[in-house]
Amino acid sequence: MPRVAVDVMLKREILDPQGQAVERALPSLGFAGVSDVRIGKHVELTVSDGDGEQAARQVAEALLANPVIEEFSVRLLPD
Amino acid sequence: MPRVAVDVMLKREILDPQGQAVERALPSLGFAGVSDVRIGKHVELTVSDGDGEQAARQVAEALLANPVIEEFSVRLLPD
Numbered sequence: 558m559p560r561v562a563v564d565v566m567l568k569r570e571i572l573d574p575q576g577q578a579v580e581r582a583l584p585s586l587g588f589a590g591v592s593d594v595r596i597g598k599h600v601e602l603t604v605s606d607g608d609g610e611q612a613a614r615q616v617a618e619a620l621l622a623n624p625v626i627e628e629f630s631v632r633l634l635p636d
Numbered sequence: 637m638p639r640v641a642v643d644v645m646l647k648r649e650i651l652d653p654q655g656q657a658v659e660r661a662l663p664s665l666g667f668a669g670v671s672d673v674r675i676g677k678h679v680e681l682t683v684s685d686g687d688g689e690q691a692a693r694q695v696a697e698a699l700l701a702n703p704v705i706e707e708f709s710v711r712l713l714p715d
Binding site (some may be wrong): 560564565573576579580582583585586589590591592593594595596597599600601602603604605606612615616617619623626627635 | 639641643644645655658660661662665667669670671672673675676677678679680681682683684685686687691694695698699700702
């Protein structure tokens with residue numbers, strides 16, 4: 558049965574304080590040169606029949622993503 | 637500059653109440669046949685030089701994932 562991943566991210570123009578917090582912590586941990594950190598949700602689900610990507614897209618629209626501030630992408634995971 | 641995604645998930649054997657909540661809400665929203673929902677973090681970051689995947693893996697180990705209960709995967713995003 559297909560396993561599908563949905564990545565939900567804040568839209569580009571929306572401030573991401575969680576990402577900023579990680580980005581600011583990195584230099585003191587010895588990581589230079591890492592920038593533009595954005596943090597979102599990663600959802601994996603199994604679809605029992607039909608078009609897994611299509612079903613996952615509908616689930617994301619209905620439940621996982623807030624279309625006002627978030628966007629999402631869907632991809633099939635390898636078996 | 638390479639943009640890298642890090643997906644951080646709870647380990648298989650760790651209970652995922654957030655995923656369970658989504659899974660239980662789906663039938664009443666008209667989605668049958670979706671199971672085994674797991675929810676984690678999706679982090680995207682830009683690495684200015686060197687091996688982007690390697691740098692992202694080190695960032696994940698140091699800051700993004702708790703190795704006791706979480707596992708992570710790293711992949712290069714298409715330009």
